[in-house]
Amino acid sequence: MVHDPLSQIFGALADPTRRAILARLTAGEASVSDLAKPFLGEMSLPAVTKHLKVLEKAGLISKGRDAQWRPCRINGEPFKDVVGWLEQYRTFWEESFDRLEEYLKTVTKPKGKGKRHGRKKQPE
Amino acid sequence: MVHDPLSQIFGALADPTRRAILARLTAGEASVSDLAKPFLGEMSLPAVTKHLKVLEKAGLISKGRDAQWRPCRINGEPFKDVVGWLEQYRTFWEESFDRLEEYLKTVTKPKGKGKRHGRKKQPE
Secondary structure (H helix, E strand, O other): OOOOHHHHHHHHHOOHHHHHHHHHHOOOOEOHHHHHHHHOOOOOHHHHHHHHHHHHHOOOEEEOOOOOOOOEEEOOHHHHHHHHHHHHHHHHHHHHHHHHHHHHHHHOOOOOOOOOOOOOOOOO | OOOOHHHHHHHHHOOHHHHHHHHHHOOOOEOHHHHHHHHOOOOOHHHHHHHHHHHHHOOOEEEOOOOOOOOEEEOOHHHHHHHHHHHHHHHHHHHHHHHHHHHHHHHOOOOOOOOOOOOOOOOO
């Protein structure tokens, strides 16, 4: 099955292991074995390698050219594509952030008042 | 298989038909039959309904409560989750936007100079 680039990117992101690998790579380049380490209790090395291949095919990561040490790194390009795609939904997610802000106003401590432990606003 | 919310959202977005349905809904609420219309040449109504269910399960759309006409609409919440998740990769996609900008500078016509057809910057 041939996937369009965006479907491939979203498909690659639709897995918690792959997202954890990406999160690890925000700290810098890493070898396959380093990336695999945290997962080896729950899955095999070939399973991790397969996840890396999905990320690589989607363009989210790439491997260095050094024959000795081919570290994985994040590619910004597909993230940029997702950000660009999300732009058309801005009004929807901004509305959602506004509602969050409104909610947070009701649960956070008003300035100059005493400490408040509950989540609900108390009557003054 | 139980999916975490982000995996469910990304999984739902990993399909061009589902993204086309969402794009249609940016123009406003629509009934299932209206949403299905553009796809009925290439797929059945149950196939479209299945796509809508995937979007609904991921929280990306919801249906109105009116028993007579239950229009679909976009929910901003999951988009907000994606935007929040993307934030940790900002340095990567901003770098990518910077490179695009640099590239565009080399292919667009400099102000006050003659028309330029080539992609490469000519020596002055």
